[in-house]
Amino acid sequence: MRNLKFSGLLAIVATVLAACGAEPHMEALDNPQSGLSTLDTTEVEAILHQHIAVLASDEYEGRAPATPGEEKTISYLQREFSALGIQPGNGDSYFQSVSVTETTTASDAVLMLEGSDYQVALSYGDQMMVSSQQQIPAISVLDSELIFVGYGVVAPERSWNDYAGIDVTDKTVVILVNDPGYATQDPNIFNGNAMTYYGRWTYKYEEAARQGAAAALIVHETGPAGYGWEVVSSSWSGPQIGLQAANLNLDKVDIEGWLTLDSAQALFAGAGLSYQQLKAAAADPGFSAVAMSDITASVSISNSVRVSQSQNLIAMIPGSQRPEETIIYTGHWDHLGVNLELPGDNIYNGAADNATGTAALLALAKLHAAEPAPARSIVFLAVTAEESGLLGSRWYSENPVFPLEKTVANINMDNLNTFGPMRDIVVVGDGSSEMENYLKEAADKQNRYLTAEPNPERGYYYRSDHFNFAKVGVPALYAASGEDSREHGREWGAEQAQEYTDNRYHAPSDEYDPDWDLSGAAQDIFIYFDIANKLSQETTFPNWFEGNEFKAIRDASASAR
Ligand SMILES: [Zn+2]
Numbered sequence: 001m002r003n004l005k006f007s008g009l010l011a012i013v014a015t016v017l018a019a020c021g022a023e024p025h026m027e028a029l030d031n032p033q034s035g036l037s038t039l040d041t042t043e044v045e046a047i048l049h050q051h052i053a054v055l056a057s058d059e060y061e062g063r064a065p066a067t068p069g070e071e072k073t074i075s076y077l078q079r080e081f082s083a084l085g086i087q088p089g090n091g092d093s094y095f096q097s098v099s100v101t102e103t104t105t106a107s108d109a110v111l112m113l114e115g116s117d118y119q120v121a122l123s124y125g126d127q128m129m130v131s132s133q134q135q136i137p138a139i140s141v142l143d144s145e146l147i148f149v150g151y152g153v154v155a156p157e158r159s160w161n162d163y164a165g166i167d168v169t170d171k172t173v174v175i176l177v178n179d180p181g182y183a184t185q186d187p188n189i190f191n192g193n194a195m196t197y198y199g200r201w202t203y204k205y206e207e208a209a210r211q212g213a214a215a216a217l218i219v220h221e222t223g224p225a226g227y228g229w230e231v232v233s234s235s236w237s238g239p240q241i242g243l244q245a246a247n248l249n250l251d252k253v254d255i256e257g258w259l260t261l262d263s264a265q266a267l268f269a270g271a272g273l274s275y276q277q278l279k280a281a282a283a284d285p286g287f288s289a290v291a292m293s294d295i296t297a298s299v300s301i302s303n304s305v306r307v308s309q310s311q312n313l314i315a316m317i318p319g320s321q322r323p324e325e326t327i328i329y330t331g332h333w334d335h336l337g338v339n340l341e342l343p344g345d346n347i348y349n350g351a352a353d354n355a356t357g358t359a360a361l362l363a364l365a366k367l368h369a370a371e372p373a374p375a376r377s378i379v380f381l382a383v384t385a386e387e388s389g390l391l392g393s394r395w396y397s398e399n400p401v402f403p404l405e406k407t408v409a410n411i412n413m414d415n416l417n418t419f420g421p422m423r424d425i426v427v428v429g430d431g432s433s434e435m436e437n438y439l440k441e442a443a444d445k446q447n448r449y450l451t452a453e454p455n456p457e458r459g460y461y462y463r464s465d466h467f468n469f470a471k472v473g474v475p476a477l478y479a480a481s482g483e484d485s486r487e488h489g490r491e492w493g494a495e496q497a498q499e500y501t502d503n504r505y506h507a508p509s510d511e512y513d514p515d516w517d518l519s520g521a522a523q524d525i526f527i528y529f530d531i532a533n534k535l536s537q538e539t540t541f542p543n544w545f546e547g548n549e550f551k552a553i554r555d556a557s558a559s560a561r
Pocket residue numbers: 332353354386414415
């Protein structure tokens with residue numbers, strides 16, 4: 001009987017009944033938000049169900065930027081914010097136009113690897129992926145010498161330089177995914193198991209471009225990447241969204257690509273090298289780049305580039321005393337759209353990712369709207385094109401509507417908990433900023449504890465929109481649902497999270513389920529609401545902890561207040 005057209009109400013009633021009958025110790029937490037708002041958890045839960053059911057419906061076509069799915073999504077959000085009496089946040093407009101490029105690489109690209117003892121033509125999709133950020137129709141790399149540069153990292157503060165003593169101008173660099181800390185699991189090397197920005201693929205392409213390389217190929221491995229090859233091949237095929245650049249991104253490498261582990265191992269063997277040995281050597285500070293025999297890479301790709309406009313949506317409750325000082329909630333409204341080449345269900349509904357966070361913006365708007373005017377402004381920023389590389393939030397951080405030095409904090413929501421109440425709440429990128437103190441105080445009221453993120457090697461702190469606030473110095477909080485389920489325990493909670501990562505993350509099966517228990521998400525929302533309320537009454541500005549890489553930027557901007 002349950003389907004997407006069905007109101008979630010019956011399911012909510014069922015969920016609440018089940019929860020009530022479950023465990024007596026939950027009673028103390030029946031109203032964990034008591035005193036915070038006139039709304040209760042059940043009401044917030046119902047609000048979430050209502051909005052997620054709409055945003056993740058097939059009608060919204062997977063909410064891809066610059067598609068009819070966007071039109072429906074942002075119109076819906078505008079109507080809902082407006083109906084709540086939340087005013088436009090960009091002058092008299094709810095929108096900030098983001099100039100996006102949509103670049104489609106023809107899927108017939110072939111990567112030729114040729115040496116005296118090794119010739120292979122790797123096919124697009126199942127053996128490699130190639131693309132280009134350059135906003136021009138045709139890009140070629142011809143007979144470019146291959147060189148293995150380990151992790152491709154230049155980190156002066158760690159006395160680490162994988163490009164030391166070599167010139168990779170016009171060469172093709174082959175790079176390992178993640179960083180040496182992950183590889184060694186040694187907490188004294190980089191951040192050990194936790195990924196640093198040097199482990200991110202974005203960084204590796206950026207560094208290769210700074211070094212003058214023609215092409216950069218990252219070797220995919222599921223463990224250190226944090227996702228399987230299907231995620232690489234599906235997210236890099238089809239239209240790639242970028243930001244329009246005055247220099248057409250000609251300063252980027254010509255070709256950015258990935259090799260499957262099989263392709264890479266065959267290449268190393270073809271060059272008379274051992275992949276395993278070199279991989280181990282690359283985690284050593286004494287590593288030097290290695291030429292890959294006489295093997296060269298050639299690839300030509302044709303790009304169709306289309307420029308279009310997508311929108312960030314900005315709504316705000318103006319502060320009564322210091323309106324230019326803002327607390328900014330973010331959640332990305334976009335997801336992956338539709339893949340017409342996929343048989344069967346080809347709509348990426350993105351129900352958890354991130355209809356949940358988008359619905360949470362509306363729930364928070366309703367909570368704040370019921371309060372007396374805050375001293376500082378509360379901003380609701382639903383950003384576009386997160387899935388294409390955090391583009392909407394990057395555009396905002398480069399073209400801020402509110403002064404960054406007076407932006408008190410960012411609270412980001414991406415992929416909320418659909419598994420019910422948790423005893424813990426996870427701090428992504430823990431040890432970063434004073435926002436964690438606020439989080440702890442608010443979590444205490446719900447009798448919940450903070451946990452460090454369970455998979456810091458996946459670099460989630462660099463993988464959602466708060467990161468663009470961090471890069472410009474604004475303390476950014478990204479918390480995630482815990483895994484210590486009040487009802488079923490930690491093992492069960494971890495299993496649910498793993499099941500999602502394995503089967504639904506970035507897949508058409510990330511669909512709305514009216515049976516979802518969103519009471520845990522509602523509790524998280526009360527935590528964010530509590531934090532924002534507190535910040536909105538204060539006159540101080542939270543900062544990064546000592547030693548954090550973003551603190552210097554924040555300290556410098558403080559003088560402009
Ligand atoms: Zn997301």
